[in-house]
Amino acid sequence: MKKLLAIPVLVILILAGYNILIYYDNHFPYGRMRETPAVKPYENPMLVMESGIVPKDSAEAVWRAMDANTLVSPLPVSDAVLRRGQVVYGTFCQQCHGKNHDGNGTVGQSFTPLPTDLRNKTVQILSDGALFQHISYGVGETNRQPALATTIRAIDRWHVIAYIRSIGVHD
Numbered sequence: 517m518k519k520l521l522a523i524p525v526l527v528i529l530i531l532a533g534y535n536i537l538i539y540y541d542n543h544f545p546y547g548r549m550r551e552t553p554a555v556k557p558y559e560n561p562m563l564v565m566e567s568g569i570v571p572k573d574s575a576e577a578v579w580r581a582m583d584a585n586t587l588v589s590p591l592p593v594s595d596a597v598l599r600r601g602q603v604v605y606g607t608f609c610q611q612c613h614g615k616n617h618d619g620n621g622t623v624g625q626s627f628t629p630l631p632t633d634l635r636n637k638t639v640q641i642l643s644d645g646a647l648f649q650h651i652s653y654g655v656g657e658t659n660r661q662p663a664l665a666t667t668i669r670a671i672d673r674w675h676v677i678a679y680i681r682s683i684g685v686h687d
Contacts, residue, residue, distance in 0.1 A: 576665055580653055587645025589674045593681075601679025604672045608664060617683050631660070640685045647677045 579587060591597050605613075612624035612631045619630040632639055642650070651673050655661035664673070 575670065576652070579670075580649065582645065584645035584649050585643050587643075587648055589644045589648075589677060591671075591674050591678055593678050597675055597678045598682050600672070601675035601677070601682075604668065604676050605679050608668055609676065617680075627660070634680050635683050635685060637685050639680070644674075644677055644681075647680065648673055651676065 610621055612621045612627070613619055613634055614621035614624060614631075617634040619633045621631065624631040639647075650661055651668070652663065652665040652670075654663040668676070
């Protein structure tokens with residue numbers, strides 16, 4: 517007897533649950549997945565890209581191929597440039613090179629050998645172009661310095677170079 521009663525109760529619960537879900541779906545305040553443009557991308561007209569948006573000649577390719585000694589910073593050294601360089605350094609470089617620029621950053625401490633001390637004379641005597649290429653495209657065969665051209669905007673790489681120059685020489 518209980519088995520016969522269980523079947524209609526189960527059917528009623530399934531139907532009630534289904535109706536609750538349908539009601540919730542029809543009254544959901546945040547929209548339904550089936551109505552989003554991601555599901556129907558071709559129903560909207562394609563956006564037309566303005567002329568000149570996509571570069572025809574990549575500046576990165578030119579900078580990479582240039583002799584480092586001919587590559588010159590476009591920024592005049594100023595307090596604003598140095599402040600921006602310090603902010604960008606803190607965001608992208610400090611984890612490895614450290615707060616004190618000595619290669620003892622939180623992440624850098626796990627490397628052998630440690631990241632370069634940026635106050636070191638060997639770094640400070642490099643041309644701006646060489647520093648730009650090192651930051652942008654990596655250093656050495658082991659790529660200890662990762663290539664950051666796709667991570668840091670070109671102008672911000674120049675800001676970082678100005679900031680590195682400002683920290684001085686330490687033997």
